Amino acid sequence: MNPQSGQGARAAVLGAGSWGTTFAKVLVDAGCAVTLHARRPELARAISEDRENPDYLPGIRLPKGLRATADPAEALRAAELVVLAVPSQSLRDNLVQWAPLLPPDAVLLSLMKGIELGTTKRMSQVVCEITGAGPDRVAAMSGPNLAREIAEEQPAATVIACADQQRAEQLQAACHTPYFRPYTNPDLVGCELGGAVKNVIALACGITEGMGFGDNTRASLITRGLAETARLGAALGAEPTTFAGLAGLGDLVATCSSPLSRNRTFGEKLGRGMTVEQALQTTRQVAEGVKSCRSVLDLGRAHGVDMPLTEAVVRVCHEGVPAAQMVKEIMSREAKPE
Numbered sequence: 001m002n003p004q005s006g007q008g009a010r011a012a013v014l015g016a017g018s019w020g021t022t023f024a025k026v027l028v029d030a031g032c033a034v035t036l037h038a039r040r041p042e043l044a045r046a047i048s049e050d051r052e053n054p055d056y057l058p059g060i061r062l063p064k065g066l067r068a069t070a071d072p073a074e075a076l077r078a079a080e081l082v083v084l085a086v087p088s089q090s091l092r093d094n095l096v097q098w099a100p101l102l103p104p105d106a107v108l109l110s111l112m113k114g115i116e117l118g119t120t121k122r123m124s125q126v127v128c129e130i131t132g133a134g135p136d137r138v139a140a141m142s143g144p145n146l147a148r149e150i151a152e153e154q155p156a157a158t159v160i161a162c163a164d165q166q167r168a169e170q171l172q173a174a175c176h177t178p179y180f181r182p183y184t185n186p187d188l189v190g191c192e193l194g195g196a197v198k199n200v201i202a203l204a205c206g207i208t209e210g211m212g213f214g215d216n217t218r219a220s221l222i223t224r225g226l227a228e229t230a231r232l233g234a235a236l237g238a239e240p241t242t243f244a245g246l247a248g249l250g251d252l253v254a255t256c257s258s259p260l261s262r263n264r265t266f267g268e269k270l271g272r273g274m275t276v277e278q279a280l281q282t283t284r285q286v287a288e289g290v291k292s293c294r295s296v297l298d299l300g301r302a303h304g305v306d307m308p309l310t311e312a313v314v315r316v317c318h319e320g321v322p323a324a325q326m327v328k329e330i331m332s333r334e335a336k337p338e
């Protein structure tokens, strides 16, 4: 990648779901040469030839310059920027297969918002572990970025987090378009935690929405959700200001409020009385919080951080506790100062 500017970079986007496809379009619109990797050849063909991803972004016209392939080696050939956009819990398996194909100096950008089950690692930590890349080559993007709105070119901002400021600026230039405005932030830990925990809080918001509660409930959950995210961040060395920014409050507000959010929608189904299994059967795209609520809680416990909302979501999603009982338990916790 051009050391001064990432503009015009040769990029591979791995994962042709709703966000991978949308971000591939952003990169093309910003002037990059992009190849998108889809698992199924018929989807790769539809993206390249019909210029549509009918499974994940029906009705969105994709740019002419966007090529897609089902062959990861072809996507990765000579890539300077490699974008990872698969579900968090499948990153490790996917990356083990892709690692031998990665060009040695490529910059690796994670779009994922989750914490790995079992290891409690953030996605950038998994990327470093599997690829051997140092922190100067690994970045994460996070912010209020509901894919469909961005695919429709509705204005939005985001954060590119990387320990190396020059790298972050390269990536910023690589994806800056008239409708997509990236900021940089050196706080990778805070940005990744913000993205992962907001999915859990969005599930909680969906659950209460499904039970018929209104805006006071949602605002209370967003605010207390932010408090527990910031507590976790403090324990893990994140910058407190990150949580007041796009990757913290910004993403929480968007995800907890939008009917486009898969996590909120999933929660709504639980709040209306579906079981997790029933809700999963009606969900095609990933709702990361359903699995990550457990790894986020494990991470909190490992660092002695109290995360009552995350714990409540784990109890509803994985311990069979009815949503109404969960609300009662949360509301009757010991009274304390804010």
Ligand SMILES: NC(=O)C1=CN([C@@H]2O[C@H](COP(=O)(O)OP(=O)(O)OC[C@H]3O[C@@H](n4cnc5c(N)ncnc54)[C@H](O)[C@@H]3O)[C@@H](O)[C@H]2O)C=CC1
Pocket: 015, 016, 017, 018, 019, 020, 021, 038, 039, 056, 085, 086, 087, 088, 090, 094, 111, 112, 113, 114, 145, 146, 147, 148, 284, 285, 286, 288
């Ligand atoms: N969709 C959105 O609005 C946004 C999503 N994200 C994050 O980006 C990441 C990717 O999300 P989306 O593209 O939305 O997900 P999606 O569910 O729309 O697509 C997932 C993609 O990963 C592929 N994949 C590879 N291995 C897989 C496996 N083992 N199981 C299931 N799918 C597999 C699928 O074929 C598909 O192309 C997630 O961590 C999500 O939280 C972040 C910002 C916005």
Ligand SMILES: O=C(CO)COP(=O)(O)O
Pocket: 113, 143, 144, 145, 146, 147, 199, 202, 251, 254, 255, 260, 261, 262, 263, 264, 286, 287, 288
């Ligand atoms: O991360 C997102 C918005 O920033 C997308 O949220 P969902 O995964 O809940 O759809």
